[in-house]
Amino acid sequence: xxxxxxxxxxxxxxxxxxxxxxxxxxxxxxxxxxxxxxxxxxxxxxxxxxxxxxxxxxxxxxxxxxxxxxxxxxxxxxxxxxxxxxxxxxxxxxxxxxxxxxxxxxxxxxxxxxxxxxxxxxxxxxxxxxxxxxxxxxxxxxxxxxxxxxxxxxxxxxxxxxxxxxxxxxxxxxxxxxxxxxxxxxxxxxxxxxxxxxxxxxxxxxxxxxxxxxxxxxxxxxxxxxxxxxxxxxxxxxxxxxxxxxxxxxxxxxxxxxxxxxxxxxxxxxxxxxxxxxxxxxxxxxxxxxxxxxxxxxxxxxxxxxxxxxxxxxxxxxxxxxxxxxxxxxxxxxxxxxxxxxxxxxxxxxxxxxxxxxxxxxxxxxxxxxxxxxxxxxxxxxxxxxxxxxxxxxxxxxxxxxxxxxxxxxxxxxxxxxxxxxxxxxxxxxxxxxxxxxxxx
Numbered sequence: 001x002x003x004x005x006x007x008x009x010x011x012x013x014x015x016x017x018x019x020x021x022x023x024x025x026x027x028x029x030x031x032x033x034x035x036x037x038x039x040x041x042x043x044x045x046x047x048x049x050x051x052x053x054x055x056x057x058x059x060x061x062x063x064x065x066x067x068x069x070x071x072x073x074x075x076x077x078x079x080x081x082x083x084x085x086x087x088x089x090x091x092x093x094x095x096x097x098x099x100x101x102x103x104x105x106x107x108x109x110x111x112x113x114x115x116x117x118x119x120x121x122x123x124x125x126x127x128x129x130x131x132x133x134x135x136x137x138x139x140x141x142x143x144x145x146x147x148x149x150x151x152x153x154x155x156x157x158x159x160x161x162x163x164x165x166x167x168x169x170x171x172x173x174x175x176x177x178x179x180x181x182x183x184x185x186x187x188x189x190x191x192x193x194x195x196x197x198x199x200x201x202x203x204x205x206x207x208x209x210x211x212x213x214x215x216x217x218x219x220x221x222x223x224x225x226x227x228x229x230x231x232x233x234x235x236x237x238x239x240x241x242x243x244x245x246x247x248x249x250x251x252x253x254x255x256x257x258x259x260x261x262x263x264x265x266x267x268x269x270x271x272x273x274x275x276x277x278x279x280x281x282x283x284x285x286x287x288x289x290x291x292x293x294x295x296x297x298x299x300x301x302x303x304x305x306x307x308x309x310x311x312x313x314x315x316x317x318x319x320x321x322x323x324x325x326x327x328x329x330x331x332x333x334x335x336x337x338x339x340x341x342x343x344x345x346x347x348x349x350x351x352x353x354x355x356x357x358x359x360x361x362x363x364x365x366x367x368x369x370x371x372x373x374x375x376x377x378x379x380x381x382x383x384x385x386x387x388x389x390x391x392x393x394x395x396x397x398x399x400x401x402x403x404x405x406x407x408x409x410x411x412x413x414x415x416x417x418x419x420x421x422x423x424x425x426x427x428x429x430x431x432x433x434x435x436x437x438x439x440x441x
């Protein structure tokens with residue numbers, strides 16, 4: 001049946017390699033979904049099709065075709081859509097006004113938790129600075145590990161509150177988070193979890209533990225006022241049922257931990273290899289803060305820092321793929337996209353398209369001086385009104401951390417180190433990324 005459908009769709013692409021798995025074997029052989037899509041778009045153009053199991057998937061690989069598809073009024077976030085389906089959460093399929101309300105609550109959660117916990121964020125950044133200042137200059141610092149630790153501490157306390165002032169709680173959360181993310185982080189990629197009972201049990205146990213922590217916090221925060229406003233409070237004060245609060249806070253805490261950790265890691269990585277950019281960032285930080293304190297109002301003035309983070313997201317291809325379900329039949333260029341098709345946004349392909357970004361492999365924050373470039377970046381959901389709440393949260397946390405670190409330290413690369421990239425739902429380095437630091441004064 002689906003072969004006929006395959007022809008009918010008429011979208012360039014590849015036929016299933018296996019009846020049951022579709023093109024999964026090809027994806028696995030490519031190393032990742034992102035690398036598979038790079039090849040597919042190179043061969044077949046901006047609109048391509050392939051098969052996840054028995055399901056037709058269409059992938060969009062240029063700014064132009066994405067703009068035709070992205071509906072600015074659509075309330076479901078493409079990145080969260082993907083996480084929800086991987087966690088098999090159902091309640092995202094609400095009506096438009098309910099989805100809109102949930103999106104608003106998440107946005108308020110980000111705004112209010114950042115505002116209420118700014119001092120905490122500063123304190124955690126300064127603790128990391130003190131640790132780095134205490135090292136001898138030759139000492140290699142395991143950047144990914146430190147950034148994950150820093151992100152876990154900040155995100156857990158700002159999303160879930162004071163339970164996580166206790167380091168043991170953070171460590172337990174990090175362990176369960178790691179187990180869950182190592183499975184869903186691969187995305188739709190590999191059906192091996194269902195075939196491996198031990199792994200499946202570990203994954204399910206970890207998920208249950210994370211959910212039970214969240215349930216307790218939701219119960220504790222209901223109907224009470226706390227001096228510290230955390231992300232979950234915004235959801236609890238909204239008009240959601242407990243399952244919706246649980247799902248939205250689970251997705252936010254899972255994704256923002258990892259997006260924040262990787263944004264911090266890549267930003268520092270690129271700064272260590274780009275002396276000019278680091279110098280310019282240091283000058284901006286000095287100019288904006290002088291000898292005064294770091295405040296939320298002043299953070300807003302760090303325009304160059306914002307460009308550094310946008311260029312970090314672009315160069316690292318931080319979230320290389322997101323997805324939307326085609327709810328009504330649509331048209332892209334001359335192609336009809338049938339209802340119920342899974343539509344992938346091949347963002348990693350788009351972010352390296354030389355037609356949109358001259359010298360795409362060069363780390364160059366100055367490209368964002370151009371309003372049009374910023375507008376294109378925003379239209380893809382990486383800044384401005386369309387960015388996902390997890391990314392907005394990560395931008396702020398990373399900005400505070402960089403302001404604290406770069407003010408006092410030179411960040412330096414370790415000679416001869418080649419950093420290989422691992423493309424999952426969030427892009428990371430394959431091995432540990434090492435850096436060294438030296439004091440500015």
